[in-house]
Amino acid sequence: xxxxxxxxxxxxxxxxxxxxxxxVACLFKTRSAAQRACRGGKVDxxxxxxxxxxxxxxxxxxxxxxxxxxxxxxxxxxxxxxxxPKAEARRLYEDRTPPPTAAEIEVRAFERAWHATAxxxxxxxxxxxxxxxxxxxxx
Numbered sequence: 001x002x003x004x005x006x007x008x009x010x011x012x013x014x015x016x017x018x019x020x021x022x023x024v025a026c027l028f029k030t031r032s033a034a035q036r037a038c039r040g041g042k043v044d045x046x047x048x049x050x051x052x053x054x055x056x057x058x059x060x061x062x063x064x065x066x067x068x069x070x071x072x073x074x075x076x077x078x079x080x081x082x083x084x085p086k087a088e089a090r091r092l093y094e095d096r097t098p099p100p101t102a103a104e105i106e107v108r109a110f111e112r113a114w115h116a117t118a119x120x121x122x123x124x125x126x127x128x129x130x131x132x133x134x135x136x137x138x139x
Contacts, residue, residue: 016079018045018062019052024080026089027064027072037064062093068111072097107134 016024022034022043037043038052044063045054056062060076074093083089100108110130123131 015055015057015060016081017052018043018050018054018056020081021056021076021079021092022062022064024083024089025074025092026086027074027093042066068108070100103134103137110134 015021019031019034019038022028022037023031028034028037034043035052038050038054041049042065043050045056046061050062056076056079058076058078062074062076064072064074066072073096075096076093078092080089080092084092
């Protein structure tokens with residue numbers, strides 16, 4: 001008969017899998033999306049590229065590269081093995097992402113407006129000039 005292991009705090013795991021934690025903390029919609037991001041090199045754990053099976057512990061720094069070159073930096077404050085309401089899930093991390101600059105906000109607004117109203121076509125001369133001015137604007 002196999003010996004049963006008692007459940008004690010010493011036997012409890014120190015952390016959770018990275019892909020599971022990213023999903024539970026509501027940083028990705030699904031665990032499979034978190035796995036794809038990890039495998040695609042979009043997630044760094046303590047300065048190193050992270051695979052989905054890496055263990056996340058309290059105090060770890062996670063940097064997620066989002067679309068458009070934006071980077072989100074979070075510090076792990078806690079772990080959970082199951083889904084929580086979003087309000088509680090946000091307590092699992094501290095978001096240290098710097099606020100966007102005025103130029104970044106303007107570029108995002110332009111992109112949103114462009115995608116909402118633009119027909120599927122290549123930008124014309126006026127559009128290319130507008131984009132060039134936005135990109136060349138000093139910070």
